[in-house]
Amino acid sequence: MPAGQALQEWKNHWPLALAAAFGMTLSMLHVYSLGAFMAPMEEELKWSRAAIAGGLTISSLVGALLSPFMGILIDRLGCRRVALPGAALFLLSTCLLTFTTRSVWSWWGIWFLVSLTLSLVRPAVWTKAVSAVFHRGRGLALAAALSGTSIASLLGPVAATYLIEALGWRMAYVALALLWASFVLPMLYFFFDRADHKAGRDVASAPISKGYSLREALASSHFYRLGFATIVIAVVVIGMTVHLIPLLTGKDMPKGEAAVIAGSVGVVSLIGRFATGAMLDRWNGPLIGAFSAVLPAMAALILLLCEATPLNAILAVCLLGFSLGAELDVIAYFTTRYFGLKNFGAIYGSIASLLAIGTGLGPLLAGLCFDMTGKYDFALMCVPVLCVVTAIMLGTLGPYPDFDREKATETP
Structure with a gap:
């Protein structure tokens, strides 16, 4: 049915x-x-x-x-x-x-x-x-x-x-x-x-949904872990994506070729979005979140350490694109699982504000790095550290709350 x-x-x-x-x-x-x-x-x-x-x-x-x-x-x-x-x-x-x-x-x-x-x-x-x-x-x-x-x-x-x-x-x-x-x-x-x-x-x-109030969510460590992961992933993924074309052309890749490769982020992110949704429904959610957080680190290391050949660029873009596709799905999914649907709008809106801040900071910080050093190497070196910390945050979120059991416990 x-x-x-x-x-x-x-x-x-x-x-x-x-x-x-x-x-x-x-x-x-x-x-x-x-x-x-x-x-x-x-x-x-x-x-x-x-x-x-x-x-x-x-x-x-x-x-x-x-x-x-x-x-x-x-x-x-x-x-x-x-x-x-x-x-x-x-x-x-x-x-x-x-x-x-x-x-x-x-x-x-x-x-x-x-x-x-x-x-x-x-x-x-x-x-x-x-x-x-x-x-x-x-x-x-x-x-x-x-x-x-x-x-x-x-x-x-x-x-x-x-x-x-x-x-x-x-x-x-x-x-x-x-x-x-x-x-x-x-x-x-x-x-x-x-x-x-x-x-x-x-x-x-x-029907009326179950879940936490905004005040209860703000008192939960899950909210701050998810908020931290949200802003870091946004800074890393959006920062790298926005500067991808100038990053590749700065490594002597032709502009047209760089634009096509950068544009393929969309195809991979589309695959990543649907694949992540399917995996979240079937496997351990926190581990899937941690896995998606590590992917930008691998992309950054390829762009930093490897020659800017089309093959290497495509591999980095695939890793970045999959993570980009997983980002919104993971955030929305975890919000419903850890806080419920009762006040989803208010809670997700608060987390989305952090996402908006990270979206703006990422390109700005990457641009500042380029302006100060003439290249993106330092920004790329910071990405793996941030991603590993984020993966730990997501991977240790723990099991989802049972709102039905909590409701039954509260009932006299």
Whole structure:
């Protein structure tokens, strides 16, 4: 029966999962495309790469601050009323980056506007809509929705690189926004409408979930272990991914070849996302989390110690991409397992704020390392240490709580 119910959910709501995946590409497009813009912007504007990556830092800090308020807005207005105008405003604000002047403050100021609109299309709006209508098949549906980040990491660097070569970096931002608008906005308009309406009915009829309150979660060591792992993995994985193209070209790899190899992160992360979800359902979760945390360390060692041949670069990208795909799945899965679903939004929102901070710090720290030393070696040397500590944190989380037993114990 559960398998039949899951199949029925997919039959009824697959357009929502597909639309959510397209919407998810918006939440990470700015991250994965920025690496292609760094070299031409550095050449024209004479800015440091840390200053350029500072746009992501602003985006992440604004996202971290606004995440709780966006959750309230989504709860009150519904997913469609937030997602549709949010997507249009985000793409419009992305076009404004073409007006960047030689003052770095103009770049950061426009990024602040981009960050405000980006808060409307972050993962919460897509995962909430999917979770509302998928119950038996929720894990796979969330993996499908979150696969939008993999699509962005696959298409973003390649599209940005070719648009920059054809139009220059300024008009490339406009073209990139128009390209994304041409397929994302129709998908949201035609498919997110019906899905959001049904989501409201399903939420109203859903049973009350078990789990911790936000206060109980904050008193748990699991929250801080998971929070530490979240911010470290984000710093390492996003930092390496954003700087992957300049890192490879700095080792004398042709720009086009580097862009294609970097773009393959998306394919591997897609595989990693679904594979990790399947493994978490079947095997020991903490060990799977620890395994995924070690992969970026292996990628960093290859990039640091081995010659920058296409084969070595592909191997490093495969390891990095698999970890990138596993990241969001592991965080969301552990949040549901260790804290339950009763207050999932509040608890996951708090952890997602740390994810946003790490997403902004990673590219900034890698850029600072390059600006100070002229290469990325020191940053790559730090990655294995951070990953090993993170793996220990995740691997020792222990068994999942039994909320039914805790409920029975509390009952007089």
